[in-house]
Amino acid sequence: MRPTRLERITSDAGAEIAVLTFDHPPLNLFDQAMFDAITADVAELVADPPRAVLLRAEGKVVSGGVDVHIFDGLSIDEGAALWRKLFDEIIHPLESLPCPVVYAAHGLTLTAAFEIALACDIILASPRAKFGLVETVVGLTPSMGGPQRLAERAGSGRARELVMTGGLYDAATLHTWGVVNSVHDDVDAEARALVARLAAGPTRAHHATKQIVEAWRSGGVAHADEVTPEVSGALFATSDLKGAVRSFLDVGPGKATYTGE
Structure with missing residues (x-):
């Protein structure tokens, strides 16, 4: 077995x-x-x-x-x-x-x-x-x-x-x-x-969180600050962020659904 x-x-x-x-x-x-x-x-x-x-x-x-x-x-x-x-x-x-x-x-x-x-x-x-x-x-x-x-x-x-x-x-x-x-x-x-x-959440954003924390683990706050703009900036290309922003503006917070993309 x-x-x-x-x-x-x-x-x-x-x-x-x-x-x-x-x-x-x-x-x-x-x-x-x-x-x-x-x-x-x-x-x-x-x-x-x-x-x-x-x-x-x-x-x-x-x-x-x-x-x-x-x-x-x-x-x-x-x-x-x-x-x-x-x-x-x-x-x-x-x-x-x-x-x-x-x-x-x-x-x-x-x-x-x-x-x-x-x-x-x-x-x-x-x-x-x-x-x-x-x-x-x-x-x-x-x-x-x-x-x-x-x-x-x-x-x-x-x-x-x-x-x-x-x-x-x-x-x-x-x-x-x-x-x-x-x-x-x-x-x-x-x-x-x-x-x-x-x-059910924004999977790409969760991954970005892990990447930022990993940068802190390896190089401290300064290193995490260095990687954050690109790591977090990339989220603006995701369907989850685009849809959640639109949902927030149209119907308020907490109503968005996420696909992980």
Whole structure:
């Protein structure tokens, strides 16, 4: 049985949504089959992007972490190559998708699953969810971008605390830190509703937002200011902006519909 499932659905508003589900019982461990499946799924999303993506999991936990067999006996060069591959084939392509990406965590979310969440735009969690980057148990540091993305969201001191202690942190705590965007009793339903709303929005404008924020991440406010005029200026050629401006002028705000074009 394939350890992931990628489905494309159409929302009530007619927008295409992709739902990527981890389904690798009993613990959704990130073994080689899981990494290979996610790599293929992300490649498919890159080749044919929808208007929004939801990442979620089946089972009691989101993931119990990485199958440690993957690390056994690796040389320095092989270890470095592993991390480069995961950045190149999962983390960076996921971040660069030209649409909103939402992650729903309903239970325990460890190591690679948490690092993938940190590469998404918005993280929703259940009150029962717990998160951890526990790589110190095998003498590692998280190496799929978790520490730096955690530092971006919560500050460097919090990132060092979470990684160095190897502790588990509940959703409420990470919400106060700014890592989790919001906490919901029925996180799957909330995430699906949010993704549907985002997918019905101005997709090109959402992509522009991601590009501007990415410029800030790489070069600060000055760099973001440099790229904003061209990135945002290009939106004036989109049907969504033209139609929304006309709708605003004709019937007032909040009445426009978007096609993603």
